[in-house]
Amino acid sequence: MQYLRPLPHAHATGPRLAGGWMRFDAVEVLERGRPTRTVPVAEVPQAALAPLIASRASIAGVPMTRPSIMGILNVTPDSFSDGGRFMRPDAAASQAAAMARADIVDVGGESTRPGAADVDETTEIARVTPVIAALVGTPLSIDTRKASVARAALDAGAVLVNDVSALTFDPAMAGLVAASGVPVCLMHAQGAPQTMQNDPSYDDVALDVYDALADRVAKAEAAGISRDRIVVDPGIGFGKTKAHNLDLLRRIAVFHGLGLPLLLGASRKRFIGEIGGADRAEDRAAGTLAVTLAAVAQGVQMHRVHDVDMVAQGLALWRETGGSDGPVWN
Structure with missing residues (x-):
């Protein structure tokens, strides 16, 4: 092939x-x-x-003709970068307001960092639904692997499902997404969060991930989810070494061959700190911006980041200083 x-x-x-x-x-x-x-x-x-x-069709009202920003809002006690900071609805609302330049805000109630434990659906629902309800008027996605959580979040106002398991964790998720008519992001991960960093291996990481995503897209379509509602994410850091992450980033444009919008979630991840000399996750914003702009130059449409204002500022300067063939987005 x-x-x-x-x-x-x-x-x-x-x-x-x-x-x-x-x-x-x-x-x-x-x-x-x-x-x-x-x-x-x-x-x-x-x-x-x-x-x-x-x-590419717009996703949840966000045009794919320009780079877009998905702000990260973790309502968890143990996320690798900001765990515990935004679990109260008022703190989450303040953080969402601080991410006003994001096109959509991704709310998650279960950490999927390496080594993270599973969270039961009742706890996850209790974490995310008050926050989503408090953010009425803000475009929101729900970061979950569980159909019951996605259903509760959609009922509360979310407009996109971001599933890091690409519909493999919960057999009911594909049917829920198909019936709801909302878009879905299918992310690649090798293994579960508890074990995914235990010596991950690939024959050719970019091509292996491509094939795995193509298979998941086909299964989503078979479940009744139309292609114009699917986004794909190569899953930086999910069952990948630093070398795997860098290979994926260097060759990320190959995923355009799937004919779908691409989402990149590399924000503040460990390899950025290792290369950039930033031990603390919160000190990796500059490295995240560098990775983001490199991906924008390869046509990646959506960028899931913690530091929304920095990335928005960087995109504006990249555009106006000749990064593309002209200011083709507003």
Whole structure:
């Protein structure tokens, strides 16, 4: 099987990548067990090119024609970066107000950091629903693996389901998402949070993750979820080493071949601290911005981050200083 990784850059004159803000003139052809090669866009068959250039539908009202920001709001006692800080509805509301430049805010009541323990659904619902109810008027997603939690969150006002298990943890989740008509983000993870960092391995991490996501998308469609409601996330840090994370980030444009919007969740993660010399998670904002802008330059549409204002500021400056072929988003 061949995989095509578009090679966008600011001065390209070829087609727009995913109908967005970057253009590309060539693709890298990836095949297992064979050397990569670069091919001009003009030599790529139209059928193979189609998923790379097709415009992506808006997700939960957020256009995919520009980079967008998903703010992280953890209402947990044990999240790796901000556990315990926003569990009260008033504290969560203040934090959401501080993330006013986000396009959508992702509320989660169960930590899925490496080594985290499962949380029962009653506890998770009790954590997230008062917060969601207190944030009426703010576009919200629910970060959960459980159908009962997703149902309660949707009833309280959430408009997107962000499932780090890609609908594999709870057999009822796919049916719920299909019936509700809301969008869903399918994230790749190798293993459960308790064990996922115990020596993860891949033959080729980018291609293995691509194939796994393609399989999950097919199963979501089979369950009745339309493609225009699906976002995919390669799952940085979820069953990946630092080397795996870096490989995924360098080649993240290959996932445009799925023909779907891409979400990146790398904010404040350990590899950023290891490379950037920041032991504390809260000191990794600058490294997060660097990773975000590198992904924006590869056409990644949605970015799940803690430091919303910093990322919004960085995107504005990147755009106006020539990061893309022009100010094509508002």
